Amino acid sequence: MKSRLLTLRIxxxxxxxxxxxxxxxxxxxxxxxxxxxxxxxxxxxxxxSYGEGAAALPDDKxxxxxxIMLEELTLRAPFDIQHAHYRVICHNxxxxxxxxxxxxxxxxxxxxxASALLDPDGFQSExxxxxxxxxxxxxxxxxxxxxxxxxxxxxxxxxxxxxxxCSQIIVPPLKVVVCVPQFHFLTSHARSVLPQQxxxxxxxxxxxxxxLVIEALRKGDDVLLAKAMQDRIHEPYRLPAIPGALLAREAxxxxxALTVNLSGAGPGLIAIARHNHCEIGEALxxxxxxxxxxxxxxxxxxxxxxxxxxxxxxxxxNDIDNADMRGFL
Numbered sequence: 001m002k003s004r005l006l007t008l009r010i011x012x013x014x015x016x017x018x019x020x021x022x023x024x025x026x027x028x029x030x031x032x033x034x035x036x037x038x039x040x041x042x043x044x045x046x047x048x049s050y051g052e053g054a055a056a057l058p059d060d061k062x063x064x065x066x067x068i069m070l071e072e073l074t075l076r077a078p079f080d081i082q083h084a085h086y087r088v089i090c091h092n093x094x095x096x097x098x099x100x101x102x103x104x105x106x107x108x109x110x111x112x113x114a115s116a117l118l119d120p121d122g123f124q125s126e127x128x129x130x131x132x133x134x135x136x137x138x139x140x141x142x143x144x145x146x147x148x149x150x151x152x153x154x155x156x157x158x159x160x161x162x163x164x165x166c167s168q169i170i171v172p173p174l175k176v177v178v179c180v181p182q183f184h185f186l187t188s189h190a191r192s193v194l195p196q197q198x199x200x201x202x203x204x205x206x207x208x209x210x211x212l213v214i215e216a217l218r219k220g221d222d223v224l225l226a227k228a229m230q231d232r233i234h235e236p237y238r239l240p241a242i243p244g245a246l247l248a249r250e251a252x253x254x255x256x257a258l259t260v261n262l263s264g265a266g267p268g269l270i271a272i273a274r275h276n277h278c279e280i281g282e283a284l285x286x287x288x289x290x291x292x293x294x295x296x297x298x299x300x301x302x303x304x305x306x307x308x309x310x311x312x313x314x315x316x317x318n319d320i321d322n323a324d325m326r327g328f329l
């Protein structure tokens with residue numbers, strides 16, 4: 001006997017966002033969906049994955065969603081996995097290891113599943129969601145993926161002694177091209193290529209430009225945006241480490257992109273544009289191909305809403321007629 005308890009739809013994100021290193025990100029219209037079932041045929045917690053990267057993902061408790069879920073359950077209350085009967089099903093549209101926040105969707109799913117089991121009536125409250133965001137930031141070490149994935153839109157986030165300072169900025173409709181080459185670029189390696197110290201000039205330049213990027217996006221000022229989306233903290237060190245990335249950026253700019261930057265730590269690139277989105281995507285793909293890398297691209301909207309919850313106390317996987325759907329604003 002299997003009954004669906006909860007479904008989560010969590011969007012992809014693009015973090016760092018030019019000069020906004022570890023502090024600025026946007027939610028994008030590409031989704032991972034996670035379902036939690038109570039299943040009497042399961043001893044413990046079983047997990048199934050479909051879609052992007054499914055073949056490479058574990059099917060036991062080492063799966064990131066289940067691992068985070070178990071850690072949170074154990075942290076907050078006594079939990080006996082031997083007497084648990086849950087099944088987690090993951091439907092992935094966000095490519096793994098792309099710079100689009102796939103792991104952040106899994107982290108949020110694990111935390112929200114645990115919160116729902118511990119507090120079915122209160123896990124969507126503002127206080128509970130603030131705790132979920134704080135825990136996600138603690139786990140990831142920064143919040144520029146998990147905050148927009150939870151809240152949606154353009155989000156500015158900073159960590160302050162265990163507390164999260166966060167603001168969602170309303171911006172006019174924005175469409176981007178995201179191109180992801182087939183290149184294994186571990187986040188740990190992406191971190192290792194960064195210097196341990198930065199000059200005052202580089203630090204000041206990034207602070208000023210990050211503020212200008214926010215204003216440019218808020219006002220829809222494309223001229224300012226094109227000038228402000230320059231980074232001195234991570235892109236000068238990471239872009240050369242990704243074959244074809246520098247060429248791809250120049251090719252996309254030549255096709256009319258306003259800006260081209262790393263998405264997160266890479267290897268994906270994100271191009272903001274008002275037109276020629278298909279041409280920009282093809283230019284990016286061809287540039288990576290010239291360096292021996294196959295690549296895919298998506299044309300996506302920056303979306304104003306983040307994680308969506310569907311509650312169903314007794315349902316089969318296809319029965320969502322009575323679900324309660326909520327978006328976090």
